[in-house]
Structure formats: C-alpha cells, structure tokens
Amino acid sequence: KQEVTQIPAALSVPEGENLVLNCSFTDSAIYNLQWFRQDPGKGLTSLLLIQSSQREQTSGRLNASLDKSSGRSTLYIAASQPGDSATYLCAATTSGTYKYIFGTGTRLKVLA
Amino acid sequence: GAGVSQSPSNKVTEKGKDVELRCDPISGHTALYWYRQSLGQGLEFLIYFQGNSAPDKSGLPSDRFSAERTGGSVSTLTIQRTQQEDSAVYLCASSLDLGGEQFFGPGTRLTVL
Numbered sequence: 001k002q003e004v005t006q007i008p009a010a011l012s013v014p015e016g017e018n019l020v021l022n023c024s025f026t027d028s029a030i031y032n033l034q035w036f037r038q039d040p041g042k043g044l045t046s047l048l049l050i051q052s053s054q055r056e057q058t059s060g061r062l063n064a065s066l067d068k069s070s071g072r073s074t075l076y077i078a079a080s081q082p083g084d085s086a087t088y089l090c091a092a093t094t095s096g097t098y099k100y101i102f103g104t105g106t107r108l109k110v111l112a
Numbered sequence: 113g114a115g116v117s118q119s120p121s122n123k124v125t126e127k128g129k130d131v132e133l134r135c136d137p138i139s140g141h142t143a144l145y146w147y148r149q150s151l152g153q154g155l156e157f158l159i160y161f162q163g164n165s166a167p168d169k170s171g172l173p174s175d176r177f178s179a180e181r182t183g184g185s186v187s188t189l190t191i192q193r194t195q196q197e198d199s200a201v202y203l204c205a206s207s208l209d210l211g212g213e214q215f216f217g218p219g220t221r222l223t224v225l
Contacts, residue, residue: 032212032213034213042218042219043216043218043219044155044203045216046214046215046216091214093211098162098210098211099168100145100157100214102154102155102157103154105154
C-alpha cells in the first residue's frame with residue numbers, strides 16, 4: 001500500500017532564499033508523481049508532473065526530481081518570493097491503481 | 113470548459129438530509145476523481161471514473177456515499193443521510209487519461225449542522 005510523507009510540515013524562510021521540499025513514498029512502482037500548491041480556502045494548482053521514466057521536470061523557478069530507488073521526490077524553489085507562500089502537496093500514483101495518494105503537505109511561508 | 117468546475121461552492125445542510133455535489137471536468141478528459149479534505153487533514157481519495165465506469169470504489173467511506181458519471185462528462189457525488197463527520201471540502205479532479213496529470217476544481221465546502 002502506497003504511503004506518502006512530506007517533511008517538514010511547515011517552513012518559514014526569508015525572501016530570496018532557495019529551498020527544497022521533500023516527499024517520500026513507500027512503493028517504488030510509481031506511475032506518476034505530481035506536485036501541487038494549495039492556497040488557503042482554494043483548490044489545488046498543478047505545478048509539475050514527473051512520469052516514472054523521468055528523473056526531473058522544470059517550470060520556471062521550480063524543479064522537481066524523482067528518485068524511485070530511494071523513494072524520494074524533491075521540489076526545489078529558486079529565489080523564493082512572498083507569493084510562493086502556500087501549502088505544497090505531492091501525490092503519487094502507483095502502476096495498476098491509478099489513484100493518487102497524497103502527502104499531508106508542507107506549509108511554506110516566505111517572509112518579505 | 114476551461115477548467116474543472118464544481119457546484120455548489122458551499123452547501124449547508126441539516127443532519128440526516130441528502131446532498132448532491134456536481135463536478136464538470138475539463139472537456140475531453142476521460143478520467144475523473146473525487147477527494148475529500150477534512151479540516152486540517154490531507155486529501156482522502158474517494159472514487160475515480162474511467163469514462164462512466166468506476167473500477168475502484170474502495171475509498172467511499174460508507175454505503176451512504178455513491179457517485180455516478182454520465183456521458184463521460186459530468187459526475188455527481190451523493191451523500192445520503194448526512195452526518196456531522198461528513199463536513200469537509202469535496203474536491204473533484206480530471207485528467208486526460210487514467211493516472212495522468214490531474215487538474216482540480218475549486219471544491220464544494222459541505223457543512224452538516
């Protein structure tokens with residue numbers, strides 16, 4: 001059974017800092033892994049999708065990596081801005097099941 | 113449409129009443145998913161559809177919950193005899209195909225008094 005964990009639960013950084021958010025999963029038979037952000041009281045916004053055959057994806061200041069052998073994915077945010085403040089969620093779907101299992105998220109606050 | 117839409121955005125109901133939540137996926141997306149997010153909790157998978165078929169209903173919390181999808185498009189999540197523990201935000205997502213990149217709607221906030 002796939003389990004997804006995100007550490008830390010909360011993070012506060014000054015503006016401009018580069019930061020890494022971590023996501024761990026227990027079943028390496030990943031089909032896809034997706035990163036989202038959720039603003040308070042809002043739905044989820046897709047940030048990046050990494051397919052099982054890929055090792056990383058980049059979009060603007062965001063870079064996500066996937067290491068199936070170690071059961072880890074990281075989301076790297078470069079030059080953080082106050083507008084990046086949100087909860088970041090990772091979700092993994094395992095081959096054959098197709099349902100995404102979500103981590104509990106990292107609540108990020110970027111201080112101006 | 114341009115994105116996933118859900119209605120209503122907010123629903124307040126009395127314990128014991130039935131409620132229907134609606135999801136309109138992105139046009140052309142064959143897969144549709146329902147999740148629940150309780151206050152301070154993570155997202156809990158409920159059910160997914162491939163076309164009009166729901167191969168995996170294991171996430172539905174009880175037999176008071178049911179869902180259907182018609183015409184490979186709109187889906188309805190029905191909760192019968194609502195209980196206070198059903199209070200949560202119900203989120204719908206769709207993807208072009210099963211297991212693909214998911215796009216979420218804004219959610220329906222359900223409050224059971």
